[in-house]
Amino acid sequence: MKLRWLLPAVLAFGLAGCGSTPPPVDTRDETVSLVYGYFDMKDAPSTLEWVSIKKYDSTVKEGRWYRFEAKDGLFFHVGLQPGSYQVERFGGMGGILLTRRPFEYSFGGKGRNGTAVRITKPGVYFLGQHEYVNHAGKGLFAADKFEMRQANAPSERELLQRVIKAIEADPELAGYTRQLHQAKQRLAAL
Amino acid sequence: MRLLATLGAAAALATAGCASVTVSEGVGSLSEVGADSVVLVGKIQVIPAVKPEEQTFRAGVDVFNMRRHHIGRAILYVSDQPKYQERTGNALNPALEETFFLKVPRSQRFMVKGSVTMALVARAVSARQSVVDHTELLFPAPVEFDIRPGDKAIYVGTLRLHRDEFHEVTKAEIRDEYAAAVVDYRNKFGAAPAPRKALLKPLTRP
Numbered sequence: 001m002k003l004r005w006l007l008p009a010v011l012a013f014g015l016a017g018c019g020s021t022p023p024p025v026d027t028r029d030e031t032v033s034l035v036y037g038y039f040d041m042k043d044a045p046s047t048l049e050w051v052s053i054k055k056y057d058s059t060v061k062e063g064r065w066y067r068f069e070a071k072d073g074l075f076f077h078v079g080l081q082p083g084s085y086q087v088e089r090f091g092g093m094g095g096i097l098l099t100r101r102p103f104e105y106s107f108g109g110k111g112r113n114g115t116a117v118r119i120t121k122p123g124v125y126f127l128g129q130h131e132y133v134n135h136a137g138k139g140l141f142a143a144d145k146f147e148m149r150q151a152n153a154p155s156e157r158e159l160l161q162r163v164i165k166a167i168e169a170d171p172e173l174a175g176y177t178r179q180l181h182q183a184k185q186r187l188a189a190l
Numbered sequence: 191m192r193l194l195a196t197l198g199a200a201a202a203l204a205t206a207g208c209a210s211v212t213v214s215e216g217v218g219s220l221s222e223v224g225a226d227s228v229v230l231v232g233k234i235q236v237i238p239a240v241k242p243e244e245q246t247f248r249a250g251v252d253v254f255n256m257r258r259h260h261i262g263r264a265i266l267y268v269s270d271q272p273k274y275q276e277r278t279g280n281a282l283n284p285a286l287e288e289t290f291f292l293k294v295p296r297s298q299r300f301m302v303k304g305s306v307t308m309a310l311v312a313r314a315v316s317a318r319q320s321v322v323d324h325t326e327l328l329f330p331a332p333v334e335f336d337i338r339p340g341d342k343a344i345y346v347g348t349l350r351l352h353r354d355e356f357h358e359v360t361k362a363e364i365r366d367e368y369a370a371a372v373v374d375y376r377n378k379f380g381a382a383p384a385p386r387k388a389l390l391k392p393l394t395r396p
Contacts, residue, residue, distance in 0.1 A: 056355040084355045089323070109309070109325035111358030 025079030027175035033119050034179040036076035036163045037127030039090060040151055044132040046094025046103035051075045053115070053127075054088040076163050078176045080125075086116040087127065105132075107148055114150055124179075124186040126156050157190040213259065215283045217291045220342070220379050229343035230292045230335060231371050231385045234264050234284055235350045236306065236327065246309040249322075259283050260307040264329070268298035272332045275302045289374040291343075299337050304329030308357050327357040336388035343385035345371050364390050 025032060041048045048070045055064040065088070068075035091104035107113050115127040131151040164183050167173045217229055240262070247257045259265060266282040269275060280298050284290035286306065305326040312322045335346060345368055352361040372384050 056357075086356060088325075089321075104321050106321060106323060109323065110305075110328045111326075112354070112356040116356055 025176075027177075029079070030178065031122055032079040032081055032179075033122050033125055034076065034078050034163070034176075034183055035080050035085070035117070035119070035125045035127060036074065036159060037087070037115060038073050038075070038129040038151075038154060038159050039070070039148070040073055040129070040131035041092070042132075043134040044094070044103070044105075044146070047092040048073055048075075048090060049092035051090040052088055053077075053085045055081075056084045056086070071166075074159060074162050074166075076166070078167070078173065078179045080119055082119045082121065084116070084118050086113050105146070114148065122178075122182075124160075124182050126160070129154060129156070129159065157187065160187050160190065211277065211279055211281050213281045213283050214292045214294065215259075216285075217293050220382055223293050223342065226297075227293050227295050228337050228341050229385065230282070230294055230346055231289065231343055231375055232284075232346040232390075233289050233348040233367065233371070234286050235348055236286060237350060237352045240286060240306055240308075240327070245307060246311060247307065248311045250312050260310060262286055264304060264306050266301045266304040266329075268294055269300050269302045269332075270297045271302070272300045272334060273302060274331060278302060289371055291375070291378060294335065294337075296337055299335045301329075301331055301333045301335070303331050304333075306357075325357065327351075327353055328359065330359060330362050333390055335390070338386075338388075341386055341388075342383065343375070344388040345385040347389040349390060 035053075037051070039048050039051070051068045051070055052065050053068070055066070057064060066077055066080060066085075068077050070090070070092070087107045088109070089104060089106055091102060093100060094103045095101050107115065114130060117125050117127060119125055129151045130148045133147050133149045135145050135147065160183060164180065164187065167176065167180050167183070217223060220229070223229055242261055245261050247260050249256060263283050263285050266284070267275060267278040268280045268282060269278045278298075280295065282290075282292045282294060282301075284292055305328050307324070308327055309323055309325040329349075329351060335344065337344060348365040348367050350363045350365055351359045352363075354360050366387075366389060368387050375382070375385060
């Protein structure tokens with residue numbers, strides 16, 4: 001997992017921002033948290049390659065987004081500041097050959113959704129496991145064609161084990177020892 | 191009262207909608223209100239107040255100036271059935287924090303969806319897909335207006351909605367500010383008979 005994907009992306013407009021790569025999360029920053037979650041996209045027309053979560057801050061007009069890379073449904077970030085967050089969008093590539101193209105989905109924007117979390121102090125926060133449920137043909141519009149439903153599997157424990165394994169395996173994440181330690185403490189408590 | 195017939199073309203607007211919607215933004219004179227309609231008098235407050243800079247509206251070329259329906263206003267869809275609907279053919283579009291005077295057909299006595307748009311942004315993802323990011327502060331609904339035969343105008347109260355940082359309504363209350371509303375009513379319509387008090391009934395969470 002490349003570090004550049006784990007960095008907070010403060011974008012003027014959603015995910016579309018280009019421009020310069022933001023600086024890495026300071027490994028010595030003791031205010032930030034490890035956040036992770038899981039989306040089962042077996043029923044979706046694309047894979048899951050990224051997840052964008054929004055920080056809700058009424059003092060910032062455009063909000064602040066963090067983009068997570070996703071792998072096999074799992075996504076995590078080692079550097080979220082205290083605040084209120086929830087998944088806003090996610091997406092990935094779908095189709096084959098000439099029909100291959102990016103897909104993007106909205107998790108739902110009517111108040112609080114199933115991934116909402118308040119980070120009050122540095123720690124480990126789980127956004128839950130959700131599955132994409134296809135309602136193709138049910139509605140006329142994209143938003144009517146699927147829902148994200150809470151899933152029972154994989155377990156939080158299993159997902160946290162995968163997070164720990166991914167951090168330990170990635171040299172670019174080797175410096176985030178505090179987050180790794182806290183993840184192991186959380187795992188022991190589960 | 192200004193009637194619009196179009197939320198349509200700006201498909202982006204409605205995240206969806208394409209059918210035309212009649213929108214009541216406010217009544218200028220009681221002569222605009224026929225026997226088949228009634229004036230709703232009341233106010234919508236959001237705590238903490240929604241600041242214009244919190245709202246984002248970018249829906250492409252806005253030839254119908256749809257933006258004005260969203261910034262600093264609520265959109266209330268009304269129906270003759272007390273069942274949640276994402277949109278209907280009739281909408282009320284009151285300004286927030288101000289006493290409103292809205293014309294509603296007598297038959298449309300249920301507010302089936304109410305919201306304040308916090309963000310409505312249309313974007314292209316690819317040549318085949320565009321997305322609309324639509325974030326709403328959603329009101330408790332449905333709510334019934336107590337419209338009775340003979341009513342010309344009714345006072346429904348101040349709908350005060352408390353929200354959290356996710357724009358989730360955490361508490362809803364109806365406040366009786368009838369005296370102040372009647373002052374506003376008289377200032378607007380002169381010596382017309384005061385509206386009958388018909389406060390919204392206690393709300394339940396959606």
